[in-house]
Amino acid sequence: MNFEELDLNEIKLSMPLSIQFDLTYQCNLNCHFCYNSSGTCRKDELNFSEWKELCDEIVRSGGVFQCILSGGESLIKCRRMFQILDILGGDNTSFILNTNGTLITDDIADKLLEYRWYWIQVSLDSHIESVHNCIRGNAMSYQKTVISIKKLTSRGLPVVIACTLTNDNCESIEEMTEFAADMGASGIIFSEVFWSGRASQDDIMNKNNRRKLTETIDKLHNRYIGRMDVNLGKTAEEEIADFYQKSPTGIVVRPNGDVKLNCVLPYIIGNIRKDSISDIWERVYRKEVIKSVIQNLDLNNKMPDDIVLF
Numbered sequence: 001m002n003f004e005e006l007d008l009n010e011i012k013l014s015m016p017l018s019i020q021f022d023l024t025y026q027c028n029l030n031c032h033f034c035y036n037s038s039g040t041c042r043k044d045e046l047n048f049s050e051w052k053e054l055c056d057e058i059v060r061s062g063g064v065f066q067c068i069l070s071g072g073e074s075l076i077k078c079r080r081m082f083q084i085l086d087i088l089g090g091d092n093t094s095f096i097l098n099t100n101g102t103l104i105t106d107d108i109a110d111k112l113l114e115y116r117w118y119w120i121q122v123s124l125d126s127h128i129e130s131v132h133n134c135i136r137g138n139a140m141s142y143q144k145t146v147i148s149i150k151k152l153t154s155r156g157l158p159v160v161i162a163c164t165l166t167n168d169n170c171e172s173i174e175e176m177t178e179f180a181a182d183m184g185a186s187g188i189i190f191s192e193v194f195w196s197g198r199a200s201q202d203d204i205m206n207k208n209n210r211r212k213l214t215e216t217i218d219k220l221h222n223r224y225i226g227r228m229d230v231n232l233g234k235t236a237e238e239e240i241a242d243f244y245q246k247s248p249t250g251i252v253v254r255p256n257g258d259v260k261l262n263c264v265l266p267y268i269i270g271n272i273r274k275d276s277i278s279d280i281w282e283r284v285y286r287k288e289v290i291k292s293v294i295q296n297l298d299l300n301n302k303m304p305d306d307i308v309l310f
């Protein structure tokens with residue numbers, strides 16, 4: 001079901017349709033543009049039983065259609081991830097997994113077949129090994145990720161390649177798209193670096209490259225129809241416009257239980273250690289309060305650190 005196409009503007013939902021779980025701050029890679037500064041595990045992360053309690057509470061409160069598992073690197077917390085897949089999957093939730101693809105074994109790929117997937121999103125920034133490894137800060141990441149993508153596609157799992165664009169790799173979008181299609185991906189999504197966390201101004205594409213981008217993606221989108229979806233990810237500006245124009249459908253739970261409106265906006269609207277999920281969800285409808293702070297965001301600068309709103 002694609003709930004994003006529903007007109008929800010007149011409806012106040014009692015629970016989100018979609019929930020993203022950032023399972024850990026920990027990551028085995030070290031991308032210099034990581035928008036949430038992932039790297040090491042932190043002491044305040046929710047533990048195994050707290051994630052379980054949250055999932056049980058979601059099921060008791062009516063459930064969600066979609067759960068996005070993200071991080072850090074989700075697969076570092078494999079036990080936690082499969083526990084969530086079991087509880088919410090048993091309640092008919094479908095999933096998206098965001099992963100850098102370096103930790104997928106044959107056993108993990110086999111186990112992933114047990115769940116319903118919108119898609120499994122694997123980060124790969126170039127078809128050229130040295131370019132990808134340099135961006136991801138790890139000399140072995142390309143090999144591991146490409147092997148993992150093939151493990152998933154050969155099992156019929158729907159893989160979407162997430163390619164983050166900088167001035168270094170934006171000239172080879174066409175080659176990258178063909179490489180993704182050859183590996184059997186069902187989609188590729190190109191996104192610009194989001195200026196937050198570890199990202200610096202140097203990671204942001206220059207105006208000239210940005211201008212060419214939409215044209216190239218449109219052309220590729222049409223060329224690959226019937227073979228693979230080719231899309232451009234939303235910019236921070238577009239995410240904010242959506243917040244103004246559309247009814248909210250989802251929230252993001254950070255590894256320490258803080259809940260945010262989405263991945264882009266730096267506003268915390270509760271913490272699952274002290275508030276119920278339905279109480280937190282109610283707060284997304286306090287749009288006037290939220291809009292009054294969004295107005296102060298300067299998108300020509302780096303996104304500020306998280307700000308507690310409620």
Ligand code: SF4
Pocket residue numbers: 027028029030031033034035036037038039071072073100123136
């Ligand atoms: S961008 Fe993804 S793979 Fe890279 S450090 Fe951050 S969480 Fe890890």
